[in-house]
Amino acid sequence: MNLFFAQTAIKQDSVFAKKIKIFNTNYKEFEVVGNIVYAVTNSNYLIVFDLKQDKIIKVKREVISVSKNSKQEIVFLNKQNQIIKYKNGKVRQINIICEPYKLILDKKNNPIVISDIGLIYDNKIFEPLNVKYNRVFYEVKSIDDKKKVFMNPDLIFLDSKNRLWLTYDRGEFGEDILFFDLEKKEFYTDNYLMLDSNYSLFEDGYNRYFQDLKKTFPDKIKVTEKDTLYKFPNQLPIYNPIRGIVEKDGNFFISQSLIHFFIDSYFCLIYDFDNENFYKSLNLTNSFLEIKDPKGFAMVNEFLGPLQINKFNNSVYYYSDKGFFKIIEDKGKYNKEFIFKPWITWSATNRNNLGADINVTKFEFISENELVFLTTNNGIGYYNGTEVKYFQ
Template identity: 40%
Template sequence: MKNIFIIFLLFFSVSFFGQNEVENDSIPTKEIKLFNTNYKEFEIIGDDIYAITNGDSLIKFNIKTNESSFILNKVLSITSNSKYIIGLNKENKVFKIENINDVKIINSELFKGIKKNKYFKAYKILSFKNEYLIISQSGIIYKNKLYKIRSWLSNLSVSKKRGFNKPNLSFIDSNNLLWMCFDLGEFGEDIVFFDLEKHRYLELKHIFQKEPYFPEKSSEYKLKMMKSYPNKVKLIDDDLYYKFPYNLPIYCPIKGMAQNKEGKFFITQSLMHFMLSGGLVFMIENDNYTTSILLKNLVKYKEPFYEDFLNFNEAKEYIGTCTYNKFNDSFYYYSDKGFFKIIESDNKTKKELFFKPNLKWKFGLPNSLGYQMNVLKFEFISENKMIFLTSNNGIGYYDTNSVIYFQ
């Protein structure tokens, strides 16, 4: 039995990497060994990159001079507002860095009940309106107040006993709503929302068509849904809009989220478990109602492809994270095929290869069978230059002429 499993893994490995047989960009690469490690997080301030190593040390390096510095150890998470770094250490203290020679503790007690809370464990710090918030096992901490997990939250990633699991992705949208996204592998996906203005939690909810059933794109379906859920469904320009947070276009674990200056969302999602599934989605919001567009023409699927949204059929592309490039007002995403730019023109959407790096892959996922995504985050520092975080090759700097990997 063990031999059969090993053979299957080898077949799965060959099958997956067989999809990657596309021509790499002929871009020179260079490796610079700084601390001989990979990284968990990074933030950009000018030409300086602040990053947390796999050993929980906070370091800084400059992408132009390659100069590097160790700052401090036992760091859990960092964030920035483009001018300075705010971080959280393992002693649950918040620090601020405006100069690497001056690390200031700005909060030594996250909230008064921390010592009495049996299940308290901090996960991540995020910047928000010149303030910061912390995602913890016990709930959201904002302005030194803990907003505890509500008893009605029934998500698989939340329980009354152990609290929150660590989110795989967190994102604050233009409506000041914090998305906490959980990847449960073969068991699906979870999202918990926290309204940073009203200080309340929300759950993703679903409403379904009642019998008799009609095709989802048909006028009969739209009329039936509007009649069945008059307070939760609107028809705008012949498209169904659902009251938030009903029927959001989430069908696989979320790998990336981005939002442009008009408020349009770009969501990437995927699952690798025996086969690949996933997709690229635009989500449009209108007065707290949302509709979505599946960009099915941008991802190759094995036939047949089902348009019912409820399951992406087997894909030929392992989709990763995404970002918004403010310098050219465009969305980008990463997959095993490379980095792609989304181009919208003449009511059509297409993609264009930005560049394809040659990166290492690592097998082994929690709750599913497959490879770990090898690019975790990327940000643009100009229209065509970017910084990207890999899981196995360090932090990359792409400047159109070459790629430098800092490790």
């Protein structure tokens, strides 16, 4: 195909923006290689287009998910459960009957398919049946079909230790995290260590409670001269649905947020892991996010979204309703630098929230100053360092 987009100008962004439209559609995911974007629409079309020339290169039907391997090669999954290399058309058939949700690749470029029956990896099915309260990761397929199926995660992240994070957005009811160890091939969840006794009856209740907690979980809590450390993934400071996870030098930046009447955002750093995988955490919310203080009651006034690391300068960036920001770290202190703010539409789709959902769900850098971002209502945005184009 050799189709071109139509263009209209948009003046609301903090930088000049224009809309480039032909399909009038939105997208659920994308990958980008150089100037070429491979985007999957909500109706399962793969649209391949050139950011710089505003030109559609190819359209493919019945594509469920797209991924990118370590060689910067595009691989996609279709409705026939075929994993296909975009460049040479090489096909790998999945012979397990399932409804696929998402394709990702491990560090060796082996495919992992998230599906309605669980994870398909190494031609085997893996389900979290060994996990306590595993029912929270299953749902009824439909009103007509009462079959229980594995739920599609809201965010997926593979870290450097081959741990797959599958996170679920429960709105006002918080979040759930399911981990899958690709080497051990087993599921597990995060765990909050606690005791049931009522320590508030004691004058030194908090100290007594913590001492008893250490005695009860000696293999999960470590107290050093300066810090209290927890064994990963115990006591993770996750309180809201996760919007983004970035790993830098073995440390994890995690953004969390929701709107339920009010904004509730939390930004944390999980860091300083030792050889036994004990870690400590740092609350970065006040360092980055806007705080309002009505009548002496401090509240976060910034709806926090996804994170991304810029491989061209090794800096972490985040998105919020205030715009895109670069995180600046200097001798253990953190600050931020404003990049630009896109004026794009918002909507409320999460039945467990009373308010808007985040309107940018992913972004990726193609150079130090150029980024591509996925919106929920305005297609795919491309910021070239001075202006924005929206492909919809």
